[in-house]
Amino acid sequence: MPRYFEDLKVGDGCETPGRTITAADVLGFAAISGDPESLDLTTGESGLPPRVPDLLVMAITSGLGFRAPAELPQVLAFMVMDLHPVRPVRVGDTIHCRIRVAAMRPMKHAGVVVEKREMLNQDGDVVQQAEYKIMVARRPRE
Amino acid sequence: MSESVRQYFEDIQVGDEYLSPGRTVTEADIVAFAGLSGDYNVLHTDAEFMKTSIFGERIAHGLLGLSIASGLGTRAIARPFATLAFLGLRWRFKGPIKIGDTIKVRLKVSAKRETSKPDRGIVTLQRHVLNQRGELVQEGDTELMIERRK
Numbered sequence: 318m319p320r321y322f323e324d325l326k327v328g329d330g331c332e333t334p335g336r337t338i339t340a341a342d343v344l345g346f347a348a349i350s351g352d353p354e355s356l357d358l359t360t361g362e363s364g365l366p367p368r369v370p371d372l373l374v375m376a377i378t379s380g381l382g383f384r385a386p387a388e389l390p391q392v393l394a395f396m397v398m399d400l401h402p403v404r405p406v407r408v409g410d411t412i413h414c415r416i417r418v419a420a421m422r423p424m425k426h427a428g429v430v431v432e433k434r435e436m437l438n439q440d441g442d443v444v445q446q447a448e449y450k451i452m453v454a455r456r457p458r459e
Numbered sequence: 460m461s462e463s464v465r466q467y468f469e470d471i472q473v474g475d476e477y478l479s480p481g482r483t484v485t486e487a488d489i490v491a492f493a494g495l496s497g498d499y500n501v502l503h504t505d506a507e508f509m510k511t512s513i514f515g516e517r518i519a520h521g522l523l524g525l526s527i528a529s530g531l532g533t534r535a536i537a538r539p540f541a542t543l544a545f546l547g548l549r550w551r552f553k554g555p556i557k558i559g560d561t562i563k564v565r566l567k568v569s570a571k572r573e574t575s576k577p578d579r580g581i582v583t584l585q586r587h588v589l590n591q592r593g594e595l596v597q598e599g600d601t602e603l604m605i606e607r608r609k
Contacts, residue, residue, distance in 0.1 A: 336497070342495065345491065345494075345495045346495060346526070348491070349488060349491050349492055349495060349523070349526055349527070350526040350527060350529055350530040351482065351527065351530030351531070351534070352526075352529050352530035352533045353530075353533060354533050354539075355529075355530075371545050372522075372525065372526055372529055373495075375522060376492070376495060376496040376498075376522050376526060377495075377496060377497065379496050379498050379520075379522050380495075380496035380497025380498040380499075381497065382498075383497060383498060383499065383500065384497065392500065392502075394552065395521040395522075395552050396551065396552060397549070397550065397551050397552070398521075398522075398525075398548070398549075398550045398552075399547070399548070399549050399550075400547060400548040400549075400550070401546070401547040401548075402544075402545055402546075402547070
């Protein structure tokens, strides 16, 4: 059963399972985006593993949201995204996502939900902050 | 990349514009992005369900459009920016990208500002993603930290 706008409230939140980002993910993303700059698998500064493109981290966290323990809202459209990288993510890091409903606004046939998403690495450090504005279906009338 | 071809903060002017080549978004792109991201939402993966939706067919993930736009943007700017860091992004999804649509990106430098550090500056890049009919499907502003000439 999907959740509808009426089933959500401000403050609702969850944490997703984690996912380890591999060099294969970086290559897969480079192929899809066609961005030669995202194909840089050279060793990072001071011998650290290569950096993961910020947009790949964003893509993976969008999918992690679907593995959240809570039932998913019935999303009709993705409206706006704000993304702020906070610290580098490197190949081998395991990231997960903390999601919280920050604001809600009903419309005639749907509702707008603002989610705050924080992406964290295996040390618990925030690596990205994002805000998603999504349109969620209202519960159909009986 | 040799130093001479990169554009430093001083080389980039407000109003500079670029137009990318086009890229046709295929079913394979959407399937691959579903696998990479783990976003298997029916909007992108269930052709039968989507026949009954307002779109009439599967649509590309919004973030797939952004990812492709980022690659097209890199291909549009022949002399790459001397980017030190990607500071943030605000992105608006205005309309669907469907299988077979061909998108291109128009980029424009919309603002420049200096920072307290003399070796860098911040550039705002506005990007418009257009389909083959010239309709705006996505748009957004990206802030980049750019190196200054030594």
